[in-house]
Amino acid sequence: MSVKIAFEEVTQVYGDTGKGGGTRALEHFSLEIAERNFVCLLGPSGCGKSTVLNLAAGFEKPSGGSVLIDGKTVTGPGRDRGMVFQEPLLLPWRNVIENVMLGPCLAGWPKVEALAQARHYLRLTGLERFERHASYELSGGMRQRVALARAWIGEPPVLLMDEPFGALDAQTRLVMQELLLEIWEQTRTTVLFVTHDVDEALFLGDRVVVMSASPGRVLLDLAVDLPRPRTEEILTSPRFADAKRRCLRLIGEESRRAFGHLEGDGI
Amino acid sequence: MSTASVARSARLGPLISIASVAAFVLLWYEAARLGWASSLILPAPGEVLDTALQMLNDGYRHVPLWQHVAISLGRALAAFAAALVVGIPLGLAMGLSPILSSILDPFVQFLRPLPKLALIPLVIVWLGIGESSKIFLIFVSTLFSVIVGAAAAAGSVKVGRLRLARAFGATRRQQLWYFVLPSALPEIFTSVRLAFGVGWTTLIAAEMVAADSGMGWMVINASSYMRTDIVMLGILLLGVTGYLLDLAVVGLQRAVVPWAGRE
Amino acid sequence: MPIGKYVILAAGALAGLLALPPLSQAEEVPAVVRFGYLNGPRPWILGKADQSFDKALGTKVQWINFPNGPNELNALAAGEVDIGRIGSVPTVSALVRKVPIKVIAVSGVIATSERLIARKGIDSVKALEGHAVAYPPGSTAHYALLAAFKVHQVDVSKVRQVQLKPGDLLAAWKRGDIDAAYVWGPFSQQLEGENGHAILATKDLQPAGYFLFNDYVVRKEFAEKYPGLVVKFLKTFGDTVARYKADPDGSAAIIAKELDQDPAAAKDTLAGLIYPPLNEQRTTAWLGDGHDSGNAVITKSFADTARFLVEQGELRAADLPSDFAPFIDTSFLAKAVAAP
Numbered sequence: 001m002s003v004k005i006a007f008e009e010v011t012q013v014y015g016d017t018g019k020g021g022g023t024r025a026l027e028h029f030s031l032e033i034a035e036r037n038f039v040c041l042l043g044p045s046g047c048g049k050s051t052v053l054n055l056a057a058g059f060e061k062p063s064g065g066s067v068l069i070d071g072k073t074v075t076g077p078g079r080d081r082g083m084v085f086q087e088p089l090l091l092p093w094r095n096v097i098e099n100v101m102l103g104p105c106l107a108g109w110p111k112v113e114a115l116a117q118a119r120h121y122l123r124l125t126g127l128e129r130f131e132r133h134a135s136y137e138l139s140g141g142m143r144q145r146v147a148l149a150r151a152w153i154g155e156p157p158v159l160l161m162d163e164p165f166g167a168l169d170a171q172t173r174l175v176m177q178e179l180l181l182e183i184w185e186q187t188r189t190t191v192l193f194v195t196h197d198v199d200e201a202l203f204l205g206d207r208v209v210v211m212s213a214s215p216g217r218v219l220l221d222l223a224v225d226l227p228r229p230r231t232e233e234i235l236t237s238p239r240f241a242d243a244k245r246r247c248l249r250l251i252g253e254e255s256r257r258a259f260g261h262l263e264g265d266g267i
Numbered sequence: 268m269s270t271a272s273v274a275r276s277a278r279l280g281p282l283i284s285i286a287s288v289a290a291f292v293l294l295w296y297e298a299a300r301l302g303w304a305s306s307l308i309l310p311a312p313g314e315v316l317d318t319a320l321q322m323l324n325d326g327y328r329h330v331p332l333w334q335h336v337a338i339s340l341g342r343a344l345a346a347f348a349a350a351l352v353v354g355i356p357l358g359l360a361m362g363l364s365p366i367l368s369s370i371l372d373p374f375v376q377f378l379r380p381l382p383k384l385a386l387i388p389l390v391i392v393w394l395g396i397g398e399s400s401k402i403f404l405i406f407v408s409t410l411f412s413v414i415v416g417a418a419a420a421a422g423s424v425k426v427g428r429l430r431l432a433r434a435f436g437a438t439r440r441q442q443l444w445y446f447v448l449p450s451a452l453p454e455i456f457t458s459v460r461l462a463f464g465v466g467w468t469t470l471i472a473a474e475m476v477a478a479d480s481g482m483g484w485m486v487i488n489a490s491s492y493m494r495t496d497i498v499m500l501g502i503l504l505l506g507v508t509g510y511l512l513d514l515a516v517v518g519l520q521r522a523v524v525p526w527a528g529r530e
Numbered sequence: 531m532p533i534g535k536y537v538i539l540a541a542g543a544l545a546g547l548l549a550l551p552p553l554s555q556a557e558e559v560p561a562v563v564r565f566g567y568l569n570g571p572r573p574w575i576l577g578k579a580d581q582s583f584d585k586a587l588g589t590k591v592q593w594i595n596f597p598n599g600p601n602e603l604n605a606l607a608a609g610e611v612d613i614g615r616i617g618s619v620p621t622v623s624a625l626v627r628k629v630p631i632k633v634i635a636v637s638g639v640i641a642t643s644e645r646l647i648a649r650k651g652i653d654s655v656k657a658l659e660g661h662a663v664a665y666p667p668g669s670t671a672h673y674a675l676l677a678a679f680k681v682h683q684v685d686v687s688k689v690r691q692v693q694l695k696p697g698d699l700l701a702a703w704k705r706g707d708i709d710a711a712y713v714w715g716p717f718s719q720q721l722e723g724e725n726g727h728a729i730l731a732t733k734d735l736q737p738a739g740y741f742l743f744n745d746y747v748v749r750k751e752f753a754e755k756y757p758g759l760v761v762k763f764l765k766t767f768g769d770t771v772a773r774y775k776a777d778p779d780g781s782a783a784i785i786a787k788e789l790d791q792d793p794a795a796a797k798d799t800l801a802g803l804i805y806p807p808l809n810e811q812r813t814t815a816w817l818g819d820g821h822d823s824g825n826a827v828i829t830k831s832f833a834d835t836a837r838f839l840v841e842q843g844e845l846r847a848a849d850l851p852s853d854f855a856p857f858i859d860t861s862f863l864a865k866a867v868a869a870p
Contacts, residue, residue, distance in 0.1 A: 491668030
């Protein structure tokens with residue numbers, strides 16, 4: 001399988017960069033994501049995982065190193081990458097189906113095609129009965145479904161998701177995770193999914209990349225060998241518990257190794 | 268407060284308002300009846316009502332009462348329309364372009380708090396004593412509040428929404444029409460509502476310029492003859508008309524931007 | 531050092547007060563007496579310039595300026611003015627609306643101090659048909675204009691009547707928005723300086739029975755509490771008129787300076803009023819003596835003005851008093867004339 005997204009020795013510094021000043025969000029961050037892979041980026045808040053996503057999206061330019069998609073340097077945002085944010089960011093002046101059709105509208109698709117495609121994704125996300133509803137009348141979970149359909153409708157080869165279920169309650173989150181996997185099984189888009197929840201990362205990803213903070217870099221890169229298609233049952237299976245235990249243990253070891261010398265310095 | 272009690276007080280709200288107004292009128296009535304103040308200083312509600320009824324029949328100074336209301340309303344609405352047509356695009360442009368904002372901001376900030384009464388002599392020299400000078404006075408007092416409001420609204424579009432626009436590859440023009448303008452609408456409505464309030468208070472100043480009709484003129488003219496009953500009636504009419512105007516804007520806001528405050 | 535200076539001043543003032551012979555009774559004196567005045571040049575402004583009212587009343591006089599009579603009227607109603615000079619038309623509004631004031635003297639009869647100024651080419655009142663005429667609403671000039679229309683049988687529907695404050699007249703005139711205006715000095719002279727000419731003066735309306743004047747009014751409560759001060763006020767006012775008559779040019783210069791106006795215009799306005807001597811004002815030709823005031827010219831003029839304002843829709847017929855005599859109090863005038 002070919003590499004879809006590549007981060008090569010990426011450094012990202014915010015604020016005054018002169019004389020080594022500023023906040024170093026990422027340092028020599030390297031990561032390759034294969035096509036049709038579902039990669040979860042796991043880490044505590046402030047570890048720079050959102051920066052990684054924003055670089056891939058093209059919202060930010062790296063201070064050093066390069067970010068490549070299909071081998072080409074990312075210069076800005078583009079329709080080849082779908083985005084789902086932590087907030088649904090629905091446009092309240094558009095109803096549900098109009099929100100889903102936002103991308104096609106901006107890209108100038110023929111209306112009939114856009115409508116048919118929007119209906120398809122509304123069906124996939126279980127929203128076919130809410131087509132004409134005002135977006136602000138929906139529950140949080142339903143709003144995020146609309147956002148999912150909106151990101152997927154253009155069938156971008158890459159989907160970038162920034163803690164999309166972080167604000168949802170546990171029950172809704174699980175339903176959304178299953179829904180996401182269900183759609184992903186059908187499309188096999190390359191997904192970069194940012195989360196701080198170990199369960200979520202293991203449940204969704206083919207790979208879990210654990211990051212450490214200040215400066216952000218890769219602490220651990222784990223392959224998740226749970227079979228697909230995955231459903232709710234897997235969460236309570238011994239295999240899942242095993243994988244989680246192994247993951248947490250590795251994170252612990254890596255953390256101690258990474259920070260141990262700091263403790264030795266008396267901090 | 269629990270949601271149930273919030274809902275209950277929301278239902279009771281209008282009733283409480285009506286009761287409070289009724290209590291005020293009763294107090295006014297009693298104050299006049301017991302002679303707390305002479306009828307010159309505080310005309311009794313009955314006296315104001317008599318004046319109102321008599322004017323409904325005969326008008327005030329040969330102009331029917333409804334015409335006074337209509338003329339003032341016409342002047343205000345013409346001025347408001349002009350202020351919106353000029354102020355919203357200008358304000359949005361200022362909100363989106365820091366350079367334009369730097370050019371125009373000193374003038375806007377200078378003119379906005381200026382007492383519009385001070386402009387009357389100039390306005391007469393520029394525009395004369397016809398309708399245009401009256402409308403202009405209301406226009407200027409409304410305009411700057413609209414500009415400031417629209418500029419703030421344009422600048423207040425959430426970063427997330429702009430990222431969304433860029434993620435979908437929206438062009439600059441698309442960003443403006445699909446994201447910035449609709450995002451700014453609720454705040455524009457709020458500032459327009461405030462601006463109309465400011466403009467409405469200028470009505471009396473505007474109708475000091477060579478008017479012979481209108482509610483503001485009615486108040487000024489009646490005060491020349493100590494007709495406090497007419498002054499009171501004029502004030503009531505101004506207040507009620509202003510209130511209805513505000514309700515109309517709120518209604519329009521609900522219809523046009525039903526999502527305001529509900530996101 | 532400054533404190534010492536004030537102590538000496540205060541001591542001196544106190545000594546001066548003690549040295550004064552007691553005038554009539556020992557009447558209490560308020561800390562300040564508030565005079566309401568308008569911008570028109572009048573002899574009593576001499577007393578503002580040299581503070582002779584302060585001296586005569588033995589207290590501080592606060593001069594409160596009003597841009598027009600109706601504004602002063604509102605202040606009188608609020609009890610913010612103790613003694614005021616005001617036009618006969620606002621006076622009538624005040625009396626009809628039961629503002630608690632008394633009319634104590636005539637200040638001056640409007641003869642040529644208020645006039646109808648028109649552009650070149652408009653030579654009669656009748657010729658105003660088809661033109662715009664401005665006036666300060668609620669004023670003696672407003673009343674005179676409407677009276678002039680009646681006397682000269684002008685078709686009012688053909689005249690565009692424009693209400694403007696005197697201060698706004700000139701701008702409208704220069705723009706050509708108005709063709710004529712009925713107004714007093716210094717505004718009348720300003721319009722005349724801009725190619726205007728007088729086609730009528732208020733005194734021309736007297737033969738038809740329109741009598742317009744300025745008068746002095748006093749707040750009822752003030753008059754009851756400080757009758758002695760009211761007498762002293764009238765006496766001092768009489769003195770200022772005498773001084774003006776003795777030296778019109780010099781007085782006009784002082785008055786113009788005090789009001790910050792053009793001396794020539796002030797002189798013209800001052801000469802455009804007739805000042806009835808105080809000792810003549812208690813006859814029926816003016817205010818009457820209190821018993822025959824019902825037949826006095828001023829009383830009748832009040833009644834005429836009131837009826838006219840009712841006709842115009844400004845006042846309510848139901849508010850009209852049967853007689854204006856009770857509002858006129860000449861007892862102060864009598865004492866002022868009798869005083870040495």
